[in-house]
Amino acid sequence: GAVVSQHPSWVICKSGTSVKIECRSLDFQATTMFWYRQFPKQSLMLMATSNEGSKATYEQGVEKDKFLINHASLTLSTLTVTSAHPEDSSFYICSAGATSGSSEQYFGPGTRLTVT
């Protein structure tokens, strides 16, 4: 149980285009989902926290107009990288917290974004 999927697993896009990444909780409902960014050989950097039905809370330094997050249902959150540039190339990981009240997060496998 507690499986989180991400789609796509990897994507290559041209500079200036937008890319949408989906994060789904497959067998549980997730009130809260998190989006992280991971640079090579570095830790995960929390970008934003999204709660179902409300606006996402962005961490300091993360442009909310560039990284659009939608959490429309208890099983789906999306991250859209708008007007992508090469410096946005990274590994994006989502995680979900179950509604049961446990503090545990369940992580998706990640999406490798390459902007050319």
Added chain:
Amino acid sequence: GDSVTQMEGPVTLSEEAFLTINCTYTATGYPSLFWYVQYPGEGLQLLLKATKADDKGSNKGFEATYRKETTSFHLEKGSVQVSDSAVYFCALSAGGAGSYQLTFGKGTKLSVIP
């Protein structure tokens, strides 16, 4: 603010060697502590956790004990295998029940050679 400090890698061990990866934390209140593992090309997986002082988390031969007096949660395994090669992240969650926000350490890359 909350923070996690773990030993810098990379760590290279021979198969069947003993592993210790140190992790210390700073947090207000009583955080829950976690070790996550990231295998090459994959997402993070929860390896083990402990939610209160003196708890020992264990899984797949790995163990870590929540030491409040030393604010530590060191990861240990008595005999590592090649398949244990991965990046290990120590993390804490300080928000209490229902609060999921995690603070991660920088990760320690472990390579196990035959």
